[in-house]
Amino acid sequence: MSMIEFKNVEKYYGNFHALKNINLKIDEGETVVLIGPSGSGKSTLIRTVNGLEEIQEGQLLVNGFDLHDPKTDMNRIRKNVGMVFQHFNLYNNKSTIENVMLAPRLVLKRDEAENKREAMALLEKVGLADKAANMPSELSGGQKQRAAIARSLAMKPKALLFDEPTSALDPEMIGDVLDVMRDIAKDSSMTMLVVTHEMSFAKAVADRVIFMADGEILEDSSTKEFFENPKEERAKQFLSQVADH
Amino acid sequence: MVTLGIFSAFTPQNVMYLLGGLGITVGVSIISVILSLIFGSVVGIIQFERLPYFSKFVGTINNVIRNLPLLLIIFFVYFALPKIGIHLPIFWATVVAMSTFESAMLAEIVRGGLESIDIGQFEGARANGLSNMQTMIYIILPQAYKKMIPPIISQLISLVKDTSLAMGIVLAEMTYRSQIIYAQNSTYIIPVLVAITLVYFVLNYGLSLIARWADHKLA
Numbered sequence: 001m002s003m004i005e006f007k008n009v010e011k012y013y014g015n016f017h018a019l020k021n022i023n024l025k026i027d028e029g030e031t032v033v034l035i036g037p038s039g040s041g042k043s044t045l046i047r048t049v050n051g052l053e054e055i056q057e058g059q060l061l062v063n064g065f066d067l068h069d070p071k072t073d074m075n076r077i078r079k080n081v082g083m084v085f086q087h088f089n090l091y092n093n094k095s096t097i098e099n100v101m102l103a104p105r106l107v108l109k110r111d112e113a114e115n116k117r118e119a120m121a122l123l124e125k126v127g128l129a130d131k132a133a134n135m136p137s138e139l140s141g142g143q144k145q146r147a148a149i150a151r152s153l154a155m156k157p158k159a160l161l162f163d164e165p166t167s168a169l170d171p172e173m174i175g176d177v178l179d180v181m182r183d184i185a186k187d188s189s190m191t192m193l194v195v196t197h198e199m200s201f202a203k204a205v206a207d208r209v210i211f212m213a214d215g216e217i218l219e220d221s222s223t224k225e226f227f228e229n230p231k232e233e234r235a236k237q238f239l240s241q242v243a244d245h
Numbered sequence: 246m247v248t249l250g251i252f253s254a255f256t257p258q259n260v261m262y263l264l265g266g267l268g269i270t271v272g273v274s275i276i277s278v279i280l281s282l283i284f285g286s287v288v289g290i291i292q293f294e295r296l297p298y299f300s301k302f303v304g305t306i307n308n309v310i311r312n313l314p315l316l317l318i319i320f321f322v323y324f325a326l327p328k329i330g331i332h333l334p335i336f337w338a339t340v341v342a343m344s345t346f347e348s349a350m351l352a353e354i355v356r357g358g359l360e361s362i363d364i365g366q367f368e369g370a371r372a373n374g375l376s377n378m379q380t381m382i383y384i385i386l387p388q389a390y391k392k393m394i395p396p397i398i399s400q401l402i403s404l405v406k407d408t409s410l411a412m413g414i415v416l417a418e419m420t421y422r423s424q425i426i427y428a429q430n431s432t433y434i435i436p437v438l439v440a441i442t443l444v445y446f447v448l449n450y451g452l453s454l455i456a457r458w459a460d461h462k463l464a
Contacts, residue, residue: 093387
């Protein structure tokens with residue numbers, strides 16, 4: 001069953017055509033990496049999946065619900081779709097563990113003792129058990145991002161969206177965050193859509209690679225095919241540019 | 246003789262009379278502070294939420310009120326409303342006028358405070374599954390109020406001071422009563438005015454100390 005499906009989706013910011021005729025199907029459990037030059041619409045596309053950006057035309061089915069239908073309850077979609085942001089967006093007024101526990105408590109009405117146990121287990125998993133009581137301002141960038149991942153996982157989502165999760169991090173912090181993401185990708189039931197510039201991560205983890213430019217999907221291939229034999233000229237050019245780094 | 250005035254101005258009767266005025270000043274202040282914090286927050290949030298038409302409408306009314314002299318609003322509530330059948334006792338007329346004006350002032354502070362919060366805080370919460378209401382209550386408002394404490398307190402200090410404007414409709418608050426007392430004897434003018442100066446200062450300085458404490462505690 002497909003977890004996320006775009007059918008002829010169009011997105012505009014005023015006169016600017018941000019997403020052009022997007023057709024894309026992501027199955028349950030798949031890990032898909034979205035790459036492309038900046039301004040290509042990757043972030044816009046991923047943000048439409050949990051309704052942070054509205055679409056103007058077409059159909060966008062997430063977990064069976066049409067996001068373009070005004071009757072769809074966005075809160076219900078977001079319960080099942082987590083998101084990890086470039087700038088973490090941790091709750092600045094809450095400690096690390098409270099960041100993880102808040103949504104399960106408020107939205108899922110999870111029992112407090114169980115909530116705490118699960119939150120601690122998640123912090124353990126991302127290597128932040130000793131930072132549970134710290135405020136976000138006391139964490140490094142890499143720690144913040146791992147806390148944000150734990151916060152998303154606490155909702156037990158069916159899909160996780162990653163919007164350039166390592167772009168704001170110092171180079172030495174990136175590895176730990178990618179390790180955590182690799183771990184999540186191993187879970188065969190988790191659907192992951194990742195916008196990233198980390199080609200080594202894409203090669204190692206992605207089932208499929210989507211290449212975007214100027215608001216269009218130019219290439220949608222298996223990871224092996226994309227890196228070994230890209231079809232599109234723009235994709236070849238992009239790969240040669242990022243390969244230098 | 247000024248010195249003579251100091252001793253004779255503060256007869257037990259006059260002191261009690263002034264304290265009664267202080268009670269009214271403090272009463273109007275406390276009720277107006279509570280009401281304007283509530284309504285100011287609601288109006289500020291409505292303006293911030295940019296609801297179609299409604300936010301614009303509320304914003305326009307808010308703009309009008311903020312640009313009127315408070316004394317005019319007091320006159321309006323006490324003298325004009327009875328003409329259309331709404332009669333308020335003088336104490337409550339003052340409370341309504343003060344609360345209306347201060348709510349409008351506080352709403353601007355609240356709106357500005359909310360707008361200073363990084364959009365990422367909203368997106369993080371919404372993506373995490375929180376409803377709009379939960380996002381406001383648990384994430385946005387606590388962070389915004391922390392930033393708003395200093396301007397809110399300075400607004401509340403001017404509220405306390407502005408209660409003295411109600412002498413314009415002859416509310417027997419502290420400033421009005423002091424006038425009654427020194428009208429009896431001109432040697433009372435300096436001691437009585439100095440006394441109420443001290444009282445206003447203590448009230449408002451107390452408020453600013455609370456503000457500093459809260460700011461320090463929350464920051």
